[in-house]
Amino acid sequence: xxxxxxxxPGNGDQKLPPGLALLEKLEGNKLVPNIMHFGRVxxxxxxxxxxxxxxxxxxxxxxxxxxxRRDFYWSLHAVFVNRRxxxxxxxxxxxxxxxxxxxxxxxLGLVMPFMGDEEEAPPPEPPSRRVAEAMSSGDExxxxxxxxxxxxxxxxxxxxxxxxxxxKMDFEDMSAEELAKAKALISRMRLPIQDIPIRRFKRSNHxxxxxxxxxxxxxxxxxxxxxxxxxxxxxxxxxxxxxxxxISGSMGRYTRMVLHFMHAITNDRDRVHTFLxxxxxxxxxxxxxxxxxxxxxxxxxxxxxDWSGGTRIGECLRDFNQFWSRRVLGQGAMMILISxxxxxxxxxxxxxxxxxxxxxCRRLIWxxxxxxxxxxxxxxxxxxxxxxxxxxxxxxxxxxxxTQLVEALxxxxxxxxxxxxxxxxxx
Amino acid sequence: xxxxxxGSIDETVNHLTSxxxxxxxxxxxxLYLALKLGRPLxxxxxxxxxxxEIAKVLSETLGRRLIRLQCYEGLDVASAVYEWNYSRQMIxxxxxxxxxxxxxxxxxxxIFSEEFLIKRPLLQALExxxxxxxxxxxxxxxxxxxxPFEAFLLEVLSDFQxxxxxxGTITAEKPPIVIITSNRTREIHDAIKRRCFYYWVDxxxxxxxxxxxxxxxxEAPEEMSQQIVAFVQRLRERDLFKLPGVAETIxxxxxxxxxxxxxxxPQTVNDTLGTLLKYQDDIEKIKGxxxxxxxxxxxxxxxxx
Numbered sequence: 001x002x003x004x005x006x007x008x009p010g011n012g013d014q015k016l017p018p019g020l021a022l023l024e025k026l027e028g029n030k031l032v033p034n035i036m037h038f039g040r041v042x043x044x045x046x047x048x049x050x051x052x053x054x055x056x057x058x059x060x061x062x063x064x065x066x067x068x069r070r071d072f073y074w075s076l077h078a079v080f081v082n083r084r085x086x087x088x089x090x091x092x093x094x095x096x097x098x099x100x101x102x103x104x105x106x107x108l109g110l111v112m113p114f115m116g117d118e119e120e121a122p123p124p125e126p127p128s129r130r131v132a133e134a135m136s137s138g139d140e141x142x143x144x145x146x147x148x149x150x151x152x153x154x155x156x157x158x159x160x161x162x163x164x165x166x167x168k169m170d171f172e173d174m175s176a177e178e179l180a181k182a183k184a185l186i187s188r189m190r191l192p193i194q195d196i197p198i199r200r201f202k203r204s205n206h207x208x209x210x211x212x213x214x215x216x217x218x219x220x221x222x223x224x225x226x227x228x229x230x231x232x233x234x235x236x237x238x239x240x241x242x243x244x245x246x247i248s249g250s251m252g253r254y255t256r257m258v259l260h261f262m263h264a265i266t267n268d269r270d271r272v273h274t275f276l277x278x279x280x281x282x283x284x285x286x287x288x289x290x291x292x293x294x295x296x297x298x299x300x301x302x303x304x305x306d307w308s309g310g311t312r313i314g315e316c317l318r319d320f321n322q323f324w325s326r327r328v329l330g331q332g333a334m335m336i337l338i339s340x341x342x343x344x345x346x347x348x349x350x351x352x353x354x355x356x357x358x359x360x361c362r363r364l365i366w367x368x369x370x371x372x373x374x375x376x377x378x379x380x381x382x383x384x385x386x387x388x389x390x391x392x393x394x395x396x397x398x399x400x401x402x403t404q405l406v407e408a409l410x411x412x413x414x415x416x417x418x419x420x421x422x423x424x425x426x427x
Numbered sequence: 428x429x430x431x432x433x434g435s436i437d438e439t440v441n442h443l444t445s446x447x448x449x450x451x452x453x454x455x456x457x458l459y460l461a462l463k464l465g466r467p468l469x470x471x472x473x474x475x476x477x478x479x480e481i482a483k484v485l486s487e488t489l490g491r492r493l494i495r496l497q498c499y500e501g502l503d504v505a506s507a508v509y510e511w512n513y514s515r516q517m518i519x520x521x522x523x524x525x526x527x528x529x530x531x532x533x534x535x536x537x538i539f540s541e542e543f544l545i546k547r548p549l550l551q552a553l554e555x556x557x558x559x560x561x562x563x564x565x566x567x568x569x570x571x572x573x574x575p576f577e578a579f580l581l582e583v584l585s586d587f588q589x590x591x592x593x594x595g596t597i598t599a600e601k602p603p604i605v606i607i608t609s610n611r612t613r614e615i616h617d618a619i620k621r622r623c624f625y626y627w628v629d630x631x632x633x634x635x636x637x638x639x640x641x642x643x644x645x646e647a648p649e650e651m652s653q654q655i656v657a658f659v660q661r662l663r664e665r666d667l668f669k670l671p672g673v674a675e676t677i678x679x680x681x682x683x684x685x686x687x688x689x690x691x692x693p694q695t696v697n698d699t700l701g702t703l704l705k706y707q708d709d710i711e712k713i714k715g716x717x718x719x720x721x722x723x724x725x726x727x728x729x730x731x732x
Contacts, residue, residue, distance in 0.1 A: 063463040074456035078624040199501025212513040330612035
């Protein structure tokens with residue numbers, strides 16, 4: 001670790017890297033260690049700051065100089081900030097750190113207890129709540145995923161609000177036997193969404209397009225007397241998949257099963273994004289990527305704060321359209337919406353948002369647990385608003401229906417469209 | 428007429444200004460660092476805030492060649508880096524054959540030489556200009572391409588070299604000035620960002636947008652420019668699917684100039700809304716009374732100043 005030399009600034013026999021040594025000469029003994037400490041603070045706050053970045057920051061400072069605080073700010077910003085959402089944390093940390101180094105030291109004592117031995121650290125007073133929270137989340141090095149993706153930390157702190165129904169979902173009441181069976185079945189499920197051809201090519205034995213490069217190489221191999229044609233064909237790839245799942249009270253009985261299903265899919269392929277919504281939207285992609293389902297579900301429960309509350313489908317879809325659709329629905333994504341369509345706002349504004357959603361993805365599949373009831377008719381306001389804008393309408397209430405879903409997606413496109421027309425006529 | 432690289436942040440600002448780019452000092456800082464330390468500059472931001480423009484202005488004011496790589500899904504090595512000139516190679520093989528040349532290795536060596544190489548943007552960018560200075564490489568909308576290409580870029584961006592199996596590794600003598608832009612339709616991997624200086628290009632505030640207009644559309648009357656900027660700034664506070672960028676502001680101003688308007692009125696705004704807003708939903712939301720409301724507020728604000 002680069003920062004070793006800085007923990008004890010008085011320790012003369014430790015050699016600094018060449019870039020640092022240079023600045024050391026220029027700026028006396030303080031600035032470089034401070035930049036290093038600052039980098040460590042940011043790292044603790046969840047920004048991906050490694051030793052390389054700290055060196056970069058030093059050379060950036062060297063290039064810009066420290067005459068102007070503003071320029072100094074933006075040079076460090078250019079190095080340490082990697083994403084727009086990191087700006088806020090950087091900003092707060094910068095202002096606290098470079099105004100009052102004492103405060104900083106105390107905060108460092110918070111983050112790095114092993115440093116506290118050398119200095120008498122008075123009890124730290126919490127600075128700005130955000131930074132303090134971000135920092136305290138950093139002192140558990142055994143959780144590497146926090147360093148990899150600071151986004152989740154930030155979101156959790158951003159979305160806290162007291163006046164919504166905060167309930168923890170109860171995962172306990174599924175019998176062990178039931179759970180094991182469901183787990184085993186679901187974990188074997190695969191979604192046979194058709195691969196789509198992409199613009200890359202691979203070798204092929206079937207005469208299609210001629211692979212000129214391969215052909216020439218083959219020709220030379222045989223002494224250029226004959227030119228054996230080599231072929232290539234388009235590669236295919238699974239499209240990105242985005243799952244939006246309703247976790248409101250009315251969906252309560254199905255949520256757990258559906259989460260297992262989502263977990264299985266997330267770990268089966270790349271480019272899967274998962275969102276949960278009730279009264280607000282939560283991105284749980286990172287959490288569900290955990291291989292172990294129990295860890296994944298636990299961290300999902302922690303991340304989501306509106307389990308089993310009401311539903312504001314329109315509102316949540318609006319958030320999704322506004323903030324996420326352009327980021328995750330690129331490259332021809334498939335979309336699965338899991339919801340019963342029962343909306344607290346009685347479908348207000350829902351139709352518009354559904355239309356926007358439908359237009360931004362390749363295919364939109366709606367899974368609805370209510371569909372299992374005999375004589376289900378799409379009469380509720382929410383359902384009426386959603387139905388015209390989906391490409392598929394399927395049930396999802398038990399394991400069997402999940403299996404059927406897999407089969408249905410495998411079926412011919414034409415037959416699926418016929419089924420959809422029936423639903424629209426029933427409205 | 429190659430210019431020297433700017434030697435300080437102030438010079439960078441001046442450089443951009445001379446190229447008719449009104450830049451924030453923060454952006455100039457990031458750009459200066461990228462130039463000074465020879466690293467790519469990674470610009471992220473909404474569409475139409477002037478990310479691509481920076482590369483163009485740089486190449487113009489520095490007198491360097493601009494090499495643009497427009498990214499798209501499935502972009503591959505053949506169209507981004509190099510391709511062999513197959514037809515020429517074929518002919519060469521045939522000629523060698525007709526001449527009775529038997530040495531296979533000699534043929535292979537001759538047809539896989541640089542002479543038969545068609546250079547695409549990334550390879551071109553590794554070559555210096557005739558003046559000896561490296562070009563400006565613009566990798567536009569990196570988010571449109573896919574992860575495999577991103578991974579390939581890593582080698583190019585960190586060492587400024589490209590490996591061609593038949594020839595070997597080609598390294599740039601002087602690294603090019605690299606500007607990467609992204610509209611954030613997906614997250615670019617950290618490995619790429621780590622090698623760059625990052626800057627989020629935001630919508631400008633009213634003052635800077637007015638400066639931009641006065642540079643880009645000098646013939647627009649001052650009063651109308653103020654109205655336009657105030658109107659657009661207010662639009663950006665609305666809940667719209669796609670907020671208008673600076674490019675849209677400039678387009679709108681030009682449209683109004685073409686229509687010989689010197690003052691905004693509700694009818695004109697309604698008629699020209701399509702240059703500002705690009706989604707039907709957004710247009711519907713604003714058109715008519717909403718636009719008139721905003722306009723009224725704008726005019727009241729300007730009058731009370």
